[in-house]
Amino acid sequence: MDFLSQLLRGIAFVPALVNGIEGLFGNKPGADKKDAAMSFLQNALAMTDAVAAREIIDPAKFRNGISLIIDGTVECLNASTWCKQAPSANTQPTV
Numbered sequence: 168m169d170f171l172s173q174l175l176r177g178i179a180f181v182p183a184l185v186n187g188i189e190g191l192f193g194n195k196p197g198a199d200k201k202d203a204a205m206s207f208l209q210n211a212l213a214m215t216d217a218v219a220a221r222e223i224i225d226p227a228k229f230r231n232g233i234s235l236i237i238d239g240t241v242e243c244l245n246a247s248t249w250c251k252q253a254p255s256a257n258t259q260p261t262v
Contacts, residue, residue: 177208177211177212178236180208180211181204181208181236181237181240182240182243182244183208184204184205184208185237185240185241185245187243188200188203188204188207191203197241201234201237201238201241204237205230205233205234205237208237209230209233212233228255
C-alpha cells in the first residue's frame with residue numbers, strides 16, 4: 168500500500184480515536200486527552216510505518232502535522248451534533 172493511502176486511512180481513523188478518547192478520559196482536561204490521542208496515534212503510525220518500510224525523515228514536523236489533524240477533527244466534532252453543548256467562542260476545542 169502506498170504512503171498516500173496509508174495517510175488517508177490514518178486521517179479517517181482520527182474521528183473515531185477522538186471519540187474513544189473522549190469516552191475514556193471525558194473528565195480530564197483537553198490537553199491530557201490530546202496527549203492520549205497523540206500517543207495512541209503515534210504508536211499506530213509507527214507500527215504502520217514499520218510494516219510499510221517507510222521512514223519519517225522529520226519526526227517533529229510529522230508530529231506537528233498529526234497534532235493539527237487532531238485539533239481540526241476536534242473543532243469539527245465540537246461544531247457538530249456530536250458536541251454535547253456548544254463551546255463558548257473563547258475556548259479551545261476539547262479533545
